Amino acid sequence: MATSAKPAAKRGARQPSLAQLRAFAAVAEHLHFRDAAAAIGMSQPALSGAVSALEETLGVTLLERTTRKVLLSSAGARLAVRARAVLDEVGALMEEADAVRAPFTGALRLGVIPTVAPYLLPTFIGLVHEKYPDLDLQVHEEQTSSLIEGLGAGRLDLLLLAVPLGVPGVTELPVFDEDFVLVTPLDHWLGGREGIPREALRELNLLLLDEGHCLRDQALDICREAGRADAPVTTTAAGLSTLVQLVAGGLGVTLLPRTAVRVETSRSNQLLTGYFADPAPTRRVALAMRTGAARAAEYEALAAALRGAAKPLPVRVL
Amino acid sequence: MATSAKPAAKRGARQPSLAQLRAFAAVAEHLHFRDAAAAIGMSQPALSGAVSALEETLGVTLLERTTRKVLLSSAGARLAVRARAVLDEVGALMEEADAVRAPFTGALRLGVIPTVAPYLLPTFIGLVHEKYPDLDLQVHEEQTSSLIEGLGAGRLDLLLLAVPLGVPGVTELPVFDEDFVLVTPLDHWLGGREGIPREALRELNLLLLDEGHCLRDQALDICREAGRADAPVTTTAAGLSTLVQLVAGGLGVTLLPRTAVRVETSRSNQLLTGYFADPAPTRRVALAMRTGAARAAEYEALAAALRGAAKPLPVRVL
DNA sequence: AGGACTGATAGCTAGTTCCGATCAACACGA
DNA sequence: TCGTGTTGATCGGAACTAGCTATCAGTCCT
Numbered sequence: 002m003a004t005s006a007k008p009a010a011k012r013g014a015r016q017p018s019l020a021q022l023r024a025f026a027a028v029a030e031h032l033h034f035r036d037a038a039a040a041i042g043m044s045q046p047a048l049s050g051a052v053s054a055l056e057e058t059l060g061v062t063l064l065e066r067t068t069r070k071v072l073l074s075s076a077g078a079r080l081a082v083r084a085r086a087v088l089d090e091v092g093a094l095m096e097e098a099d100a101v102r103a104p105f106t107g108a109l110r111l112g113v114i115p116t117v118a119p120y121l122l123p124t125f126i127g128l129v130h131e132k133y134p135d136l137d138l139q140v141h142e143e144q145t146s147s148l149i150e151g152l153g154a155g156r157l158d159l160l161l162l163a164v165p166l167g168v169p170g171v172t173e174l175p176v177f178d179e180d181f182v183l184v185t186p187l188d189h190w191l192g193g194r195e196g197i198p199r200e201a202l203r204e205l206n207l208l209l210l211d212e213g214h215c216l217r218d219q220a221l222d223i224c225r226e227a228g229r230a231d232a233p234v235t236t237t238a239a240g241l242s243t244l245v246q247l248v249a250g251g252l253g254v255t256l257l258p259r260t261a262v263r264v265e266t267s268r269s270n271q272l273l274t275g276y277f278a279d280p281a282p283t284r285r286v287a288l289a290m291r292t293g294a295a296r297a298a299e300y301e302a303l304a305a306a307l308r309g310a311a312k313p314l315p316v317r318v319l
Numbered sequence: 320m321a322t323s324a325k326p327a328a329k330r331g332a333r334q335p336s337l338a339q340l341r342a343f344a345a346v347a348e349h350l351h352f353r354d355a356a357a358a359i360g361m362s363q364p365a366l367s368g369a370v371s372a373l374e375e376t377l378g379v380t381l382l383e384r385t386t387r388k389v390l391l392s393s394a395g396a397r398l399a400v401r402a403r404a405v406l407d408e409v410g411a412l413m414e415e416a417d418a419v420r421a422p423f424t425g426a427l428r429l430g431v432i433p434t435v436a437p438y439l440l441p442t443f444i445g446l447v448h449e450k451y452p453d454l455d456l457q458v459h460e461e462q463t464s465s466l467i468e469g470l471g472a473g474r475l476d477l478l479l480l481a482v483p484l485g486v487p488g489v490t491e492l493p494v495f496d497e498d499f500v501l502v503t504p505l506d507h508w509l510g511g512r513e514g515i516p517r518e519a520l521r522e523l524n525l526l527l528l529d530e531g532h533c534l535r536d537q538a539l540d541i542c543r544e545a546g547r548a549d550a551p552v553t554t555t556a557a558g559l560s561t562l563v564q565l566v567a568g569g570l571g572v573t574l575l576p577r578t579a580v581r582v583e584t585s586r587s588n589q590l591l592t593g594y595f596a597d598p599a600p601t602r603r604v605a606l607a608m609r610t611g612a613a614r615a616a617e618y619e620a621l622a623a624a625l626r627g628a629a630k631p632l633p634v635r636v637l
Numbered sequence: 638a639g640g641a642c643t644g645a646t647a648g649c650t651a652g653t654t655c656c657g658a659t660c661a662a663c664a665c666g667a
Numbered sequence: 668t669c670g671t672g673t674t675g676a677t678c679g680g681a682a683c684t685a686g687c688t689a690t691c692a693g694t695c696c697t
Binding site: 017094096097 | 377
């Protein structure tokens with residue numbers, strides 16, 4: 002209404018500038034003007050003025066400052082979150098601009114779970130090097146919970162893991178479904194059979210991975226669905242290779258995802274693989290990214306390429 | 320890598336300014352420089368320069384311009400979404416600053432569904448006028464789908480309706496649960512009874528509201544849960560008052576939320592109310608806001624106040 | 638061919654931002 | 668109690684940015 006354009010009084014409710022928001026966000030983080038100024042590469046007086054100007058335009062006291070220390074007012078704490086959100090959004094915009102200018106270049110920080118990494122990474126890395134040679138692939142092998150945390154914190158860009166995750170803000174790009182198979186010692190009564198009913202799981206001495214591996218939880222779920230009441234765990238192992246060696250040693254049987262079978266069972270001649278009756282228990286392997294990620298289009302292209310590369314594997318491509 | 324910090328060439332990959340983003344967003348919306356310039360209150364040359372500068376800093380061609388028309392490049396379309404997101408965040412920040420500076424003042428655009436409005440609004444309006452006299456309450460009565468659309472579009476700030484909605488991005492603040500009661504003509508065999516089993520609904524000639532009212536869907540759900548297979552609908556009405564008049568006229572029975580009973584049944588002496596056996600069918604009434612709304616704290620306070628004001632009503636306050 | 642519209646450019650002005658230097662208030666140690 | 672170092676705020680001047688008005692050049696319609 003009465004918003005005159007030209008003279009604008011002096012403190013006419015103007016818009017905050019990004020520099021002001023950046024200054025405020027830095028102070029809110031460091032709670033120290035000089036450190037904050039150094040962190041964002043401006044002088045302390047400039048930062049001091051920027052924050053004051055922001056308080057002026059917003060009409061809100063953001064900081065309680067004494068000459069000895071700085072703390073956020075309650076309003077400041079709320080608005081610091083907003084300021085950070087704005088800056089993140091700007092960062093996403095610039096990142097997307099970079100991606101548009103030069104797609105499939107730069108760093109791609111990929112997180113992979115241990116029960117997928119050894120079997121699918123050769124395919125994935127080969128694919129990236131061939132189709133996107135300018136992409137600098139940095140692989141991090143961690144467990145699911147750590148990967149999701151890293152994705153949310155911006156430490157990772159893309160995950161390769163078992164889904165569904167059911168995490169808000171994370172978009173899953175399915176790649177394939179693969180069956181679980183039963184790995185047994187040579188002399189086991191289920192060794193090498195096909196059409197094994199799931200109910201057989203009720204009676205087996207099943208070896209599992211350590212806590213934290215999603216494969217462990219999936220195996221327990223499968224047992225529960227098969228009607229097993231007790232926890233089958235007596236021994237656990239840190240990796241699938243170890244697990245298979247325990248099976249070869251006769252300590253029990255285990256479930257292996259189909260893509261892991263060739264690599265893991267070829268190391269020993271003391272093993273047999275058994276296949277479940279349809280519908281066999283499965284897990285879904287997918288890529289996962291932050292919803293609305295700047296490079297979403299590239300990640301989707303990667304997912305499509307990975308589906309193509311998975312065609313020769315003994316899986317059901319999605 | 321070779322990003323030198325100090326000299327920064329001349330076009331050193333700087334940060335876009337908010338003014339530039341605003342300019343670009345306006346052009347993306349209008350696809351017309353002069354109109355866009357007028358819309359954001361700056362001159363056409365200034366806007367032209369701002370967009371050019373943005374393209375320069377991002378290193379991306381945002382617009383395909385001929386002298387006769389402007390269209391977004393594909394990169395421009397993607398980045399326009401980001402730009403809009405940044406500006407929305409800034410808007411939220413300023414709005415939150417306003418809210419901090421003067422909570423419970425200014426306009427509050429409240430959307431209410433027709434089956435709640437007549438019975439709860441007197442309470443709500445009274446509450447607002449008493450506790451928050453500076454709040455300018457603007458009420459809009461619409462059906463649920465329209466309200467949710469308006470909330471998402473920023474046309475409305477807060478909704479008062481039946482939940483759960485299950486809409487992402489919308490946060491529900493439950494207020495109370497209320498029973499449904501059965502309204503019948505005087506001579507109906509269920510008239511005035513208590514402990515009515517739900518199964519009675521299977522055989523009744525139930526009158527419903529028109530399509531689009533959530534109360535209609537809830538009534539149909541209740542019938543389905545009661546084991547009724549066919550659709551009970553023969554006649555429909557545009558409002559609860561009409562519905563009750565039809566009942567009084569002997570055309571059938573209907574379900575009414577408990578808060579509506581006093582107002583609607585007092586208009587006729589041809590009506591009786593029947594109560595269901597525990598657990599009676601219920602609906603939950605709640606406030607709903609955009610998740611992360613700038614004035615979330617105020618809306619939560621309003622919800623709490625509304626719960627207090629609902630204590631005298633025949634409902635279960637949450 | 639003329640007129641009317643488009644976005645781009647030029648030149649100028651005003652406002653803003655930034656820095657270095659400095660100040661005033663406070664905390665801590667001797 | 669009195670230095671001494673550290674804190675954020677202030678000052679004055681230089682550099683830059685962004686905005687405006689006026690104008691230009693290309694395109695479409697009549």
